[in-house]
Amino acid sequence: MSYMTTRAVSHGQRVKSLYKEALRAIETTKLFRLDYRFAAVQIRAEFDKHKDERDMEKIDKLIADTKEKIFLTVPKTKQFEHCPRGIAHGRYDVSPDMVFDFYHPLEKAAYPKYFAKRELAKRDHILWWEKTYGNTESHAKN
Structure with missing residues (x-):
């Protein structure tokens, strides 16, 4: 919200x-x-x-x-910690998903099921993107 x-x-x-x-x-x-x-x-x-x-x-x-x-x-209305104007709003940085792409293979080996599922999700997303918007790599070369 x-x-x-x-x-x-x-x-x-x-x-x-x-x-x-x-x-x-x-x-x-x-x-x-x-x-x-x-x-x-x-x-x-x-x-x-x-x-x-x-x-x-x-x-x-x-x-x-x-x-x-x-x-x-009311002297002060209730504020939730992680909402805007709350004491913890924006306190923690959320790493983007692409950080996992730069993991070392030994780090990925510790969680094989997660990274296998992630690779499938990435592939499905790329296929959906190409189906919806076309292949953007071929347009970039022209």
Whole structure:
């Protein structure tokens, strides 16, 4: 899930993300599970009370009021470690798959099943690529 919005967000998506944000907010403030569930049921009832509202000005006001209430009552919302703005986001480098191509044969011999399966997957991918896009090596020579 991307944290940057790159397309128009529908009203339903706005309401769903606000509901999830409200649940995350009370999750950070409630210590006991039963207290959290009770508050979650209250929030759900509040959202259900306004589900048939059709006046967009009133809906926008409700959304803005809810966001302000979350902002004022919650000191810090829950952040997951590996998500953007989390404490471990981008901490570990992920090596590209091509690194395995440069392994020494003795290193590959330690995991024969894995590297045999990998070679089959590489071959299948090359065949799929050539079937889909054609042979790119013949175009590069021309």
